[in-house]
Amino acid sequence: MKSNEATVTEVAGKHKKKKYGSTHWLLTLMALPGILIIFIFKYLPMGGLILAFKNYKYSLGILGSEWVGMKNFMFLFNSSTFSILVRNTVLYNLAFIVLNIVAGIMAALFLDNVMSKRGIKLFQTSMFLPYFLSWIVVSYISLSLLDYDKGIINQILGVFGQNSISFYSETKWWPAILIFFNTWKNLGFNALIYYGTIISIDSELYEAATIDGCGYFRRVKYITIPHLKPTVIILGLLALSGIFRSDFGLFYYLPADSGALYDVTDVLDTYITRSILNTSSLGQSTATGLVQSIVGLLLILTVNSVVRKYESESALF
Amino acid sequence: MNRGKQMIGVKIVSYSMLIIFSLLCIIPFLIIISASLSSEGELAKFGYFIMPRGITLSAYKMVLQNPRSLIGAYKVTIFTTAVGSVMSVIISAMLAYPLSRQDYKWRNYINFFVYFTMLFSGGAVPSYILIAQYMHLRNNIWVLIIPLLVNPWNVFLMRTYFAQVNKALIEAAAIDGAGELRIFFMVVVPVSITGMATVFLMIALAFWNDWYQCLMFMTNEKILTLQYFLARVMSNIDDMLKNSASISSGVDLSSMPSETTRMAMCVFAAGPMVFVFVFFQKYFVRGISVGSVKG
Structure with a gap:
């Protein structure tokens, strides 16, 4: 670090000695x-994290509210909701990380086998569309698929003589639904x-490799996959560091914030946001946020x- | 011979899988568009379908005839997207440029200052209290813009573009007596204009699709973004249905936007961005490929 700085200033000195003494100040001004x-x-809210150790009262403000030590954390760690939230958040994220990598690599390998430029562009554009929504x-799209009376899936079930499924009140379908839509949106x-x-x-x-007699699968295994490894690691790392965080909109809007489904759709971020919207137990949700950040950083x-x-x-x- | 057969098999599988993936991505769009073009009666009777049934533009007419809120939301979104993207791209670029200069003294410190926010954050509650209760920005249109202006990802993406600018160009301009600001705006920005276009489009997408700021800070019905307006339409209907189930009287169901109208609104909300995307796809593609470069 130190030697690094020394060379930077040295280089700077050589270039700018004559008339650019103010360069550093100008660049700083730009930034x-x-x-x-x-x-x-970003930084002021970090200071606000002291709320995690306080009993927040609106009228007293952040600084004036009373200190309660670890009470918020004790409450969280002892509540059964918190463990469900952590379970949901972590398991969904693990599924998302794995599937995003697997589906992404598969689609990329398939694209690599397409010969025409136009074909590649066509497939790429189609798969990329959901990313822009x-x-x-x-959630409007998922409603059109999952609606009890009019949804496409229940229509298809009807054709095969099956009973309609009430998706918005049955928990068991939601892990698959959320995982599907997350993969679907990020595939492109x-x-x-x-x-x-x-x-x-x-x-x-x-x-x-072909001249040496390698078939397609061996080329993929010994050339393509090793080349993809650094990208997989970087993206996986970043995703892993966010394992306590969620793409909030997915969990909030797709299940239409339906209380009947909380058991399998509620994650830490939806819990925190609901507490903000109801302005209730803000100390505890700050503590939840602090746990999210610390776990992310340590990970x-x-x-x-x-x-x-x-x-x-x-x-x- | 054997090998040739293997390749043909691989190609068939690749094409079929890509066709399936693409259809899975496109069909939902067709369902929404078809619903918005269907007649209300047909939709109620037969449900959603990938083709419109009883084609009519009445849903779109409804949306445009009763424009109060949708047009209002459009104005808000256009304002935040236009003003926000321009401000954001300028401020991010001016932060990214010094970070790309090897000879800038405080480069490492500022780099860390920006990077750390990607690793650790104060979380939603302190941000909310800061903005709502200390800065009093609730129901102020700028709350939809200012907190989102600098995203570290975009800053590092632009730093990558600026770092690729030929150093000799910058030095030549400096020798000609150009000041830092001039060098930046007259030399560096024009040279990296395609990269900046990518970032601009990505920022515009983020502003266009934003609803979180509205959810948090907007109680004034007049300042809602398009996306959040859509969410409100949906949740109002959910609430009404819940109430009508329990109270079962006095709820004016006819005042709610019909299903086809809602789908038409959805087309209005998603359409422009999808349209822009199809035209500027190559910029997105390039930017995102570079975006995976490490920070």
């Missing part, structure tokens, strides 16, 4: 609006990233140091 916004909207629009994005990596692989490698530091040991190229920092 200032961005720095201020980050400070206000908000979860609210997706993930496929694009992996496909981008695949086409950047030197084609001579494949030619040499990314741990996993990153492991990665640095074995795959130093793919480490984040």
Whole structure:
């Protein structure tokens, strides 16, 4: 770190000695609006985390509210809701991480076998479309599929003489529904990233392997997959660090915030947001947020140091 | 020979799977569009379908005849998207540029300052209290813009673009006596304009699709974004149905937007962005491929 700085200033000195003594100040001035916004909207709330150790009263404000020590945390860790929330959040995220990687790589490998440029573009565009929708629009789509009377799925079941399913009141379908829509919405994005990596692989490698008698599957196994590994690790790492966080809209709007489904659809973020919207138990939800942040930070530091040991190229920092 | 057969098999599987994936992604759009073009009676009778039944534009007429809120929401979204994207791209670029300069003294500190927010955050509650109770920004249209102006991802993405600018260009401009601001706006920005376009589109998408800020901070029905307006339409109907089930009287069901009208609103909310995407796809594609570069 120190030697690094020394060389930076040295280089700077050499270039700018003559008339650019003010360069550093000018560059700082340019960065200032961005720095201020980050400070206000990202760093000030970090200070607000002290609320996790307080009993928040609106009239007393953050600083004036009474300290309660670890009470908020004790309450959380002893409540059965919290463990359900953690279970849902972690399990959904694990499923999402695995499926996003698997589906993304599969779609990318398939795309790589398409010969015509136009075909690639057509498939890519179609798969990318859902990425541009908000979860609210997706919730309209899911309604058209899952509606009790008019939904497509129940119509299909009807054709086969099956009874209609009341999706919005039966919990057992929701893990599959949420996992499906998450994969569906992100498929195009993930496929694009992996496909981008695949086409950047030197084609001579494949030619040499083919000459040496490697079939398609061996080429994928020994050339493509190893080249995808760094991307998978980086994306997986980032996703893993967010394992206590969720794409809030998916869990809030798709089940239409239906209380009957909370057991399988409620995650930490929906719990926190509901508590804000009802302005109730804000101390506890701040504590929940603090747990989310600390777990995320510890996870990314741990996993990153492991990665640095074995795959130093793919480490984040 | 054997190998050739294997490749043909692989191709058949690839094409079939891609066709299935693509259909899964496109059919839901067809269902929504078809519902918005169907007649209310047919939809109620037969349910959703991938083709419109009893084609009519009456849902769209309904939306446009009773425009109060939808048009209002459109205005809000257009304002936040236009103003927000422009401000955001400028502020992010001005932050990203110094970070891309190897010779900038405080580069490492500011880098860490930005990067740390990706690893740790104060969470939703403190942000909410700060904005609502200390800054008093509730029901202020700027709350839909200002807190979202700087996203570290975009900053690092732009830093990557700026770092690729030929150093000789910057030095030549400096020798010609151009100041830092001039170098930035007259040399660096024009050279990395395609990269900036990508980031601009991604930011615009985020503003267009935002509803979270509205959910948190807007109680004034007049300042709702398009997406949140859609969510309200849906949840109002849910509430009414719940109430009508329990009270079963005095609920004016006819005042609710019909199903076809709701789907027409959905088309209005999603349509423009999907349209923009199809035209500018190559920018998105390029930007996202570069986006996986490590920070």
